[in-house]
Amino acid sequence: QVQLVESGGGLVQTGDSLRLSCVGSGRTLNDYTIGWFRQAPGKEREFLTAMRWNRSSAYYRDSVKGRFTISRDIAKNTVYLQMNTVKPEDTAVYYCAASPAKLTIQNGANDYVYWGPGTQVTVSS
Numbered sequence: 001q002v003q004l005v006e007s008g009g010g011l012v013q014t015g016d017s018l019r020l021s022c023v024g025s026g027r028t029l030n031d032y033t034i035g036w037f038r039q040a041p042g043k044e045r046e047f048l049t050a051m052r053w054n055r056s057s058a059y060y061r062d063s064v065k066g067r068f069t070i071s072r073d074i075a076k077n078t079v080y081l082q083m084n085t086v087k088p089e090d091t092a093v094y095y096c097a098a099s100p101a102k103l104t105i106q107n108g109a110n111d112y113v114y115w116g117p118g119t120q121v122t123v124s125s
Contacts, residue, residue: 009119
C-alpha cells in the first residue's frame with residue numbers, strides 16, 4: 001500500500017513559479033510510475049506529466065511542456081512538480097498518483113492506483 005500526500009499549493013500571481021511536492025509512504029516508490037494530474041472546477045481530471053521512478057525520462061502534456069518539470073528525490077521518496085510562468089488557466093487542484101505498472105503518456109487517470117488528496121493552486125491575473 002502506498003500513501004501519497006501533496007503540498008506546496010497556494011495563491012500565486014501570473015508569471016510566478018511554484019514547486020509542488022508529493023511524499024510517498026508505506027513503501028518505496030522504486031519501479032513505480034509517478035504522475036501529476038490536475039482538475040479545474042467543472043472539468044475532467046487531466047494528465048500533466050509522468051515518469052518512471054528509476055528512469056530519468058518523463059512524459060509531458062503539450063500545454064505544459066517547457067513550463068512544468070517533474071523530478072524526484074530518491075532518498076526522500078518524494079516527487080516534485082516545478083511550475084514556471086504560471087497562468088490563470090493553471091488554476092486547479094493538483095494531484096500526484098502512482099502505479100506499479102509501466103505507464104506511458106497514453107495512460108489516463110484510471111490506470112493509476114494510488115492518489116494523494118490534492119493541493120489547490122490558484123493563479124491570479
